[in-house]
Amino acid sequence: MKVTVDTKLCAEMGQCVFSAPEVFAFNDNGKLVWESNPDLGLRDAVDEAADVCPVQAIFVEHD
Numbered sequence: 001m002k003v004t005v006d007t008k009l010c011a012e013m014g015q016c017v018f019s020a021p022e023v024f025a026f027n028d029n030g031k032l033v034w035e036s037n038p039d040l041g042l043r044d045a046v047d048e049a050a051d052v053c054p055v056q057a058i059f060v061e062h063d
């Protein structure tokens, strides 16, 4: 599974961090950071994060 975020679209509202805290987080500068190759077991959480992102900035490629 490969996760990418279009940081130009991301409005840093944090819904993805709430849905999949194992994958998405804000760093000390308040910028979104993410794990680009999360474990397969996190698939549902990642899909939910992509669904709830208000600007559809999260892209998930499943293997």
Ligand code: SF4
Binding pocket: 005, 009, 010, 011, 012, 013, 014, 015, 016, 017, 024, 032, 052, 053, 054, 055, 056, 057, 058
């Ligand atoms: S939910 Fe979307 S807009 Fe909000 S922080 Fe995550 S990627 Fe950015």
